[in-house]
Amino acid sequence: xxxxxxxxxxxxxxxxxxxxxxxxxxxxxxxxxxxxxxxxxxxxxxxxxxxxxxxxxxxxxxxxxxxxxxxxxxxxxxxxxxxxxxxxxxxxxxxxxxxxxxxxxxxxxxxxxxxxxxxxxxxxxxxxxxxxxxxxxxxxxxxxxxxxxxxxxxxxxxxxxxxxxxxxxxxxxxxxxxxxxxxxxxxxxxxxxxxxxxxxxxxxxxxxxxxxxxxxxxxxxxxxxxxxxxxxxxxxxxxxxxxxxxxxxxxxxxxxxxxxx
Amino acid sequence: xxxxxxxxxxxxxxxxxxxxxxxxxxxxxxxxxxxxxxxxxxxxxxxxxxxxxxxxxxxxxxxxxxxxxxxxxxxxxxxxxxxxxxxxxxxxxxxxxxxxxxxxxxxxxxxxxxxxxxxxxxxxxxxxxxxxxxxxxxxxxxxxxxxxxxxxxxxxxxxxxxxxxxxxxxxxxxxxxxxxxxxxxxxxxxxxxxxxxxxxxxxxxxxxxxxxxxxxxxxxxxxxxxxxxxxxxxxxxxxxxxxxx
Ligand code: SF4
Ligand code: FES
Numbered sequence: 001x002x003x004x005x006x007x008x009x010x011x012x013x014x015x016x017x018x019x020x021x022x023x024x025x026x027x028x029x030x031x032x033x034x035x036x037x038x039x040x041x042x043x044x045x046x047x048x049x050x051x052x053x054x055x056x057x058x059x060x061x062x063x064x065x066x067x068x069x070x071x072x073x074x075x076x077x078x079x080x081x082x083x084x085x086x087x088x089x090x091x092x093x094x095x096x097x098x099x100x101x102x103x104x105x106x107x108x109x110x111x112x113x114x115x116x117x118x119x120x121x122x123x124x125x126x127x128x129x130x131x132x133x134x135x136x137x138x139x140x141x142x143x144x145x146x147x148x149x150x151x152x153x154x155x156x157x158x159x160x161x162x163x164x165x166x167x168x169x170x171x172x173x174x175x176x177x178x179x180x181x182x183x184x185x186x187x188x189x190x191x192x193x194x195x196x197x198x199x200x201x202x203x204x205x206x207x208x209x210x211x212x213x214x215x216x217x218x219x220x221x222x223x224x225x226x227x228x229x230x231x232x233x234x235x236x237x238x239x240x241x242x243x244x245x246x247x248x249x250x251x252x253x254x255x256x257x258x259x260x261x
Numbered sequence: 262x263x264x265x266x267x268x269x270x271x272x273x274x275x276x277x278x279x280x281x282x283x284x285x286x287x288x289x290x291x292x293x294x295x296x297x298x299x300x301x302x303x304x305x306x307x308x309x310x311x312x313x314x315x316x317x318x319x320x321x322x323x324x325x326x327x328x329x330x331x332x333x334x335x336x337x338x339x340x341x342x343x344x345x346x347x348x349x350x351x352x353x354x355x356x357x358x359x360x361x362x363x364x365x366x367x368x369x370x371x372x373x374x375x376x377x378x379x380x381x382x383x384x385x386x387x388x389x390x391x392x393x394x395x396x397x398x399x400x401x402x403x404x405x406x407x408x409x410x411x412x413x414x415x416x417x418x419x420x421x422x423x424x425x426x427x428x429x430x431x432x433x434x435x436x437x438x439x440x441x442x443x444x445x446x447x448x449x450x451x452x453x454x455x456x457x458x459x460x461x462x463x464x465x466x467x468x469x470x471x472x473x474x475x476x477x478x479x480x481x482x483x484x485x486x487x488x489x490x491x492x493x494x495x496x497x498x499x500x501x502x503x504x505x506x
Contacts, residue, residue: 016356018356029356079355081357081359082355082357082358082359082360082362083359083362083363087362108356108357110355110356110357113351113353113354113355114350114351115349115350115351115352115353116350178360178363180347180360180364180369181347181350181351182347182350182351183272183347183350185272213271213272213273214271216272217271217272220349220350221272221350222272222346222347222350222351223272223273223275223276223343223346223347224272224276224446225276225343225347225368225371225442226368226438226441226442226445226446227360227364227365227368227369228363228364228365228368229360229363229364232363232364233363240445240450241450241451241452241455243445243450244445244448244449244450244451245448246273246448247273247276247277247445247446247447247448248447248448249448250273251273251277251447251448254264254268254274259264260263260264261263261264261267
């Protein structure tokens with residue numbers, strides 16, 4: 001591989017991969033061997049090697065989601081060795097390198113597990129529940145003008161920084177996958193607080209939080225019990241403070257909004 | 262459903278009830294604990310019996326008692342509802358699950374800890390509350406019901422002491438997570454105050470559970486069958502030898 005470290009010893013690994021032909025079918029863990037894996041490969045490149053091997057053998061390759069492969073799109077949802085996106089803190093699977101594993105290791109790879117995220121095939125899950133939550137209110141529908149106008153709205157630096165931090169959520173679902181309760185509150189809270197912190201978002205803040213939480217409940221996600229696995233496993237470090245903001249926003253909206261339903 | 266029922270049957274609404282009742286029950290623990298400290302008075306339980314008479318007969322206290330019943334009731338009911346919801350959010354579990362690497366044991370086991378506390382609560386209420394309120398206890402020299410006598414005899418049974426200490430350990434772990442969690446759920450998480458709330462919660466958990474646990478231990482190890490304190494070390498040893506035979 002170009003740019004690889006010539007001293008790095010290639011690794012042989014055993015993979016335990018969840019295989020499931022489609023949503024209705026039942027699945028199981030299947031063992032595979034992959035050899036001569038460079039420690040400089042990303043986890044997804046290692047899976048590419050496996051899939052090429054399977055194709056050569058005339059077998060069905062393992063389905064997994066990926067897109068940008070640079071940590072910004074949130075597609076690469078894999079539950080590796082019992083943790084969202086594997087053992088490394090603050091990374092997506094595509095940014096996880098094989099040097100974090102050791103030669104001869106057995107690696108278990110499972111899909112995100114939540115009833116709200118049904119398995120499409122193998123490791124790929126349907127995360128459209130997140131889209132429906134965003135459609136319920138995770139947007140601003142007032143006209144905020146062109147780009148220069150945006151800069152004319154005075155927003156204190158610390159507030160805009162906090163809104164930006166919340167905005168870095170890539171919608172990967174690692175929070176749901178890692179949560180004992182399969183709760184989506186970290187994801188929902190990131191969007192709710194991002195928009196609630198900014199004047200453009202405050203206009204619809206009450207209906208937004210009411211609708212997004214209602215949608216989240218309908219989709220069948222669990223309720224947060226403040227365990228904190230989500231924030232610990234979130235690749236971009238969305239903090240639990242956002243869930244407090246979500247709760248606050250929700251309670252205020254319920255008490256003061258004109259929504260009688 | 263109108264907006265009120267909708268709010269309190271939503272996931273966050275239920276959590277809010279959990280936290281409000283939980284924090285209310287924390288205040289109850291403080292009151293209960295302060296009153297119980299009178300058990301350590303070496304006065305043959307007279308002060309403790311005056312206090313328990315007051316708690317059992319004062320109309321204000323008797324009214325607040327209903328609040329307590331509701332507090333426990335809702336806390337337990339919402340815990341069941343939330344647990345059921347959360348269990349059904351993931352019907353297919355993981356083959357490998359390393360939650361211990363990203364979270365604290367106490368926070369993931371609030372249900373188990375709470376259930377142990379509930380078992381304890383039932384035994385505790387039956388043994389002390391029920392007998393004091395509906396049973397007949399001998400009067401002490403002030404003509405108050407001698408609840409102290411019951412405390413002394415209960416806490417001279419090793420299995421009873423063991424149950425109490427185990428339950429207080431569970432309570433400690435429950436509060437360790439529960440205290441700060443209650444504030445977080447109410448949205449009271451602010452970078453300026455959260456460290457204080459968290460540390461106060463830890464101290465609260467340790468102090469409250471250790472203080473409650475010290476009571477059965479004190480009676481078991483350091484008092485005679487009358488509840489009078491044993492002062493010398495050899496006497497304590499001799500008392501324990503008798504207790505174990
Ligand atoms: S909060 Fe973090 S873990 Fe959850 S979806 Fe957003 S980026 Fe992923
Ligand atoms: S593939 Fe886009 S974040 Fe990993």
